[in-house]
Amino acid sequence: MAATAHRPTARKRPAGAPTREPVRRRGRVIQWKGYLYALPALLVLTVFLLVPLGQLVQISLFHWDGISVSTWAGFDNYTEIARDPRLRAGFLHSFVLILFFSVIPIALALMLAAVTTRAGRLRGVSVFRALIFLPQVVAMVVTATAWTAIYAPDGVLNTALRAIGLEAVARPWLGDFSTALPAVGLIGTWLEIGLCLVLFIAGIGQIPAELYEAAKLDGAGAVREFFAVTLPGLRGQITVALTLTVIAALRTFDLVYVATHGGPGNATSLPAYEVYNRAFGTGQVGSACAIAVTLTVVILLLTFLITKVQPQEDET
Amino acid sequence: MAERTPRHPRRRLIAAAALATGVLTGVAACSPGPSDGSATGAKTSGPVATDPAKAGKVTLTVWDQNTDPGANASTEALNKAFMAKYPNVTIKRVSRSFADLKTTLKLALSSANPPDVVQANQGYPDMGAFVKAKLLQPVDRYAKAYGWDTAFPSQLLDLNRFTPDGKTWETGNLYGVSQTGEIIGVYYNKAKLKSLGLPVPTTLTGFETALAKAKASGLQPLSYGDADKSPGIHVFGVIQALAAGKSEVRKLVFDEGDAKWTDSGTLKAATTLRRWADKGYLGSGFNGKSKDQAVASFGQGKSLFLLEGTWQSAVLAPKMKKNVGFTALGPAAGQPPLTQGGEGLAWSVTSKSKHPDVAGAYIDFLVNKNGMKAAATHGNLPALPPADHKPTPGTVDADILTRWKAVSEKDGLLPYLDYTTPTFYDTLTAAVQELTAGHLTPKAFTSRLQSDYSSFQNSR
Numbered sequence: 001m002a003a004t005a006h007r008p009t010a011r012k013r014p015a016g017a018p019t020r021e022p023v024r025r026r027g028r029v030i031q032w033k034g035y036l037y038a039l040p041a042l043l044v045l046t047v048f049l050l051v052p053l054g055q056l057v058q059i060s061l062f063h064w065d066g067i068s069v070s071t072w073a074g075f076d077n078y079t080e081i082a083r084d085p086r087l088r089a090g091f092l093h094s095f096v097l098i099l100f101f102s103v104i105p106i107a108l109a110l111m112l113a114a115v116t117t118r119a120g121r122l123r124g125v126s127v128f129r130a131l132i133f134l135p136q137v138v139a140m141v142v143t144a145t146a147w148t149a150i151y152a153p154d155g156v157l158n159t160a161l162r163a164i165g166l167e168a169v170a171r172p173w174l175g176d177f178s179t180a181l182p183a184v185g186l187i188g189t190w191l192e193i194g195l196c197l198v199l200f201i202a203g204i205g206q207i208p209a210e211l212y213e214a215a216k217l218d219g220a221g222a223v224r225e226f227f228a229v230t231l232p233g234l235r236g237q238i239t240v241a242l243t244l245t246v247i248a249a250l251r252t253f254d255l256v257y258v259a260t261h262g263g264p265g266n267a268t269s270l271p272a273y274e275v276y277n278r279a280f281g282t283g284q285v286g287s288a289c290a291i292a293v294t295l296t297v298v299i300l301l302l303t304f305l306i307t308k309v310q311p312q313e314d315e316t
Numbered sequence: 317m318a319e320r321t322p323r324h325p326r327r328r329l330i331a332a333a334a335l336a337t338g339v340l341t342g343v344a345a346c347s348p349g350p351s352d353g354s355a356t357g358a359k360t361s362g363p364v365a366t367d368p369a370k371a372g373k374v375t376l377t378v379w380d381q382n383t384d385p386g387a388n389a390s391t392e393a394l395n396k397a398f399m400a401k402y403p404n405v406t407i408k409r410v411s412r413s414f415a416d417l418k419t420t421l422k423l424a425l426s427s428a429n430p431p432d433v434v435q436a437n438q439g440y441p442d443m444g445a446f447v448k449a450k451l452l453q454p455v456d457r458y459a460k461a462y463g464w465d466t467a468f469p470s471q472l473l474d475l476n477r478f479t480p481d482g483k484t485w486e487t488g489n490l491y492g493v494s495q496t497g498e499i500i501g502v503y504y505n506k507a508k509l510k511s512l513g514l515p516v517p518t519t520l521t522g523f524e525t526a527l528a529k530a531k532a533s534g535l536q537p538l539s540y541g542d543a544d545k546s547p548g549i550h551v552f553g554v555i556q557a558l559a560a561g562k563s564e565v566r567k568l569v570f571d572e573g574d575a576k577w578t579d580s581g582t583l584k585a586a587t588t589l590r591r592w593a594d595k596g597y598l599g600s601g602f603n604g605k606s607k608d609q610a611v612a613s614f615g616q617g618k619s620l621f622l623l624e625g626t627w628q629s630a631v632l633a634p635k636m637k638k639n640v641g642f643t644a645l646g647p648a649a650g651q652p653p654l655t656q657g658g659e660g661l662a663w664s665v666t667s668k669s670k671h672p673d674v675a676g677a678y679i680d681f682l683v684n685k686n687g688m689k690a691a692a693t694h695g696n697l698p699a700l701p702p703a704d705h706k707p708t709p710g711t712v713d714a715d716i717l718t719r720w721k722a723v724s725e726k727d728g729l730l731p732y733l734d735y736t737t738p739t740f741y742d743t744l745t746a747a748v749q750e751l752t753a754g755h756l757t758p759k760a761f762t763s764r765l766q767s768d769y770s771s772f773q774n775s776r
Contacts, residue, residue: 058348059348062347062349065449066349066423067445067446067449068448068449069347070349072347153600153601153604153605154609171601171604172601172602173604175542175601175604175605176603177755261543261545263545263603263745264542264603264746264750265749265753266746280418280419281418282441282738282739283441283445284738
């Protein structure tokens with residue numbers, strides 16, 4: 001988290017900042033000794049990350065059931081992702097989840113954070129903060145089980161709906177084709193909102209109080225103050241929140257594994273769930289690896305885009 | 317080289333990319349999985365040493381799935397008895413739930429030191445794949461030595477047979493034997509059935525009449541919850557067995573002959589299930605209800621019927637006492653019952669086992685008369701019920717024993733449908749949810765199944 005937050009200042013600037021560039025480039029000699037210090041870390045990284053990653057890519061090029069002799073597949077497993085409607089739908093579902101895991105929590109958390117800044121000094125802020133962060137601390141399996149009970153046909157949600165006369169709206173939320181995916185998504189919203197809010201409240205604490213005073217002196221209202229001071233001041237935190245929540249959305253597995261098994265039908269099947277299912281359930285290890293590689297590339301690409309989109313801090 | 321100053325980051329990038337490609341190509345040159353043919357730890361043919369006492373000091377690693385209370389108790393008792401009889405043998409038991417076993421057994425079997433005895437699930441996805449990868453050894457010689465080949469009905473043995481290439485099921489070598497039996501049948505609430513003035517149903521038509529009558533009287537006809545996805549297979553399987561008949565279902569699942577999932581019998585079964593859903597026989601919100609919730613609701617007397625496996629009797633009997641009955645339906649009046657079912661996972665010997673003869677003796681200890689008796693006394697349904705095993709009349713266990721005998725001895729046992737192809741469990745469970753929710757027509761449902769089937773047939 002810290003690394004992502006500090007990255008913009010340490011980043012090499014291509015164009016746009018000509019004053020810095022030549023100084024950094026000229027006369028630079030590779031410090032081979034430096035690599036020696038990095039060697040232990042690099043070794044660990046290679047053994048536990050790069051080699052498995054290489055194997056993942058390797059296996060993805062084969063048809064393999066996990067135990068018997070494998071046969072060369074070339075890019076068959078990758079073209080299958082494009083051809084198989086179920087796998088395509090899986091990727092589509094995870095983009096829907098980004099809406100619920102990232103966009104909605106960040107928007108809500110920004111609003112809530114802005115409101116709390118207006119409140120001035122609050123008693124017991126730390127308790128409040130801990131409470132709202134709680135979903136992040138609870139194990140995902142517990143969360144999923146609890147929400148399954150809430151969404152159940154005779155669960156809390158439906159009972160409440162019936163109690164206020166909304167019998168027609170009550171339904172098996174996780175068993176209904178049209179509501180299963182949004183229902184899973186809302187669990188994500190509940191999970192991520194605390195993380196975003198804690199990040200943003202901390203970020204607002206770092207915004208100089210003079211800026212708010214200046215805004216007040218200039219006669220800015222609450223809305224104006226939010227867009228002129230709070231939002232620009234939180235850009236770093238928003239990037240961090242976006243990165244974390246988008247990754248959380250894309251790699252969602254446990255939630256679906258516990259709550260729906262990808263059902264009803266395949267309405268909530270997700271790439272990460274398919275990876276597990278194909279590797280350990282249906283004996284399509286090559287295909288599972290191809291999905292995993294694709295998912296990794298998609299996540300890398302999106303995180304890269306998020307850091308690119310973020311405006312440079314020193315321009316403000 | 318230390319003095320080189322890279323002025324061209326791009327060139328460095330290309331070098332890195334080239335290096336990465338080189339490494340990857342190197343990695344890709346060797347393929348995952350065994351090169352071909354696995355080495356075996358000990359002889360897998362020849363005469364059998366039937367006395368483990370003479371085997372010297374042996375540690376036998378056994379992986380089973382007997383985590384349910386009854387099955388766990390009988391396995392523990394038998395293991396203890398075996399070690400007491402042969403003090404030179406130590407049994408190292410690894411017990412996992414069915415789902416956990418299914419996902420980890422492959423890794424364990426293909427490791428350098430696999431367990432000696434494992435419980436392998438029947439069918440192409442598991443046993444077939446293991447046989448194909450040469451991870452299990454044939455147990456025909458033990459079957460002869462211990463008389464399993466005559467003690468078990470042939471349809472129970474055939475379920476554990478595969479050709480050595482793992483491509484054809486139900487024929488070829490024997491790769492294990494099972495200790496327990498199981499069928500899917502109809503649990504009924506005796507008091508409610510009586511108050512509706514209905515007889516215990518014997519055919520699908522009779523069953524549907526009872527469903528309709530219950531619905532009309534305001535009673536929930538069937539407790540059904542398919543959120544876990546597996547109950548869909550059972551309910552559809554029971555209907556299909558009766559609608560399509562045994563020869564067609566066997567052809568489909570065992571992949572013998574030219575039967576298709578789009579044939580009229582399966583289509584009729586799909587239409588029937590859809591009708592039940594449409595008429596409300598399955599209740600509402602069943603795709604969001606868990607299997608346990610459905611069983612519990614039947615146990616509380618909230619419905620007339622429950623279509624479930626014999627393993628649920630341990631849950632229902634304590635709650636409903638003698639008010640619960642169990643039966644299996646026949647295709648027509650007067651014909652023997654026909655239903656989905658089978659036997660517990662097969663006890664098999666791995667190819668790399670260093671003590672196959674001790675493993676064989678251990679398996680016999682589980683499935684001989686004494687083993688079957690131990691299974692029965694702990695509340696399990698033994699595959700070969702001992703003659704002196706008589707549950708109290710009027711209990712659901714007595715019903716189950718009668719039905720099991722009728723089905724297994726009169727050739728009425730039909731294989732579970734998810735045995736069909738490695739991906740069939742996924743395909744079928746998802747399709748059943750869509751069919752019952754009205755998202756798939758019966759016809760589209762059958763072609764979905766057929767397309768999975770034909771891609772498997774083409775790949776073999």
